[in-house]
Amino acid sequence: MKMKSINRGDSFLESSLKIFVLVGAGILFAIALSAFVTHDLIDALQQRISSPVLILYAEIIGFVSPGPRYIIYPFLVKLKDFGLGAGVIVALISGHVLIEPSTAFVEAAFFGYKFPVKRFFISFVLVFLLGLFTVFLTDYVGWRIL
Numbered sequence: 001m002k003m004k005s006i007n008r009g010d011s012f013l014e015s016s017l018k019i020f021v022l023v024g025a026g027i028l029f030a031i032a033l034s035a036f037v038t039h040d041l042i043d044a045l046q047q048r049i050s051s052p053v054l055i056l057y058a059e060i061i062g063f064v065s066p067g068p069r070y071i072i073y074p075f076l077v078k079l080k081d082f083g084l085g086a087g088v089i090v091a092l093i094s095g096h097v098l099i100e101p102s103t104a105f106v107e108a109a110f111f112g113y114k115f116p117v118k119r120f121f122i123s124f125v126l127v128f129l130l131g132l133f134t135v136f137l138t139d140y141v142g143w144r145i146l
Helices: 002-036 039-048 051-064 069-081 086-098 101-111 114-141
Strands: none
Touching: 002 069, 051 086, 051 114, 069 086, 086 114, 101 114
């Protein structure tokens, strides 16, 4: 009976360690990313790059961001404070949530390899359209989202 409890304890510690590594990697990613972001960089990006391309960049950053989405919230607040539009922030959050690549292997095991590939492309298009729609609502309709 004691062997089972020892094995469960080891399994719990192993699972906890994996979670801490994932959260730690996400925090390091957010800190490293926010260290490169300055007010001048955001101003230059907004002046030189159109909103659809910024939304595409935000999608990709959200896609490659490791860990749970709450890790990138301090980074998003910094982007908002620097004046980045709501469409880009919405695309970054949605890209992090919808396009999540870590579930691809589980989805492929249950539904076949075509399912995660199709879900990835559909999610990518939907997040892009969501970002554009948010830009439309904030810039042209006058809605205040953030």
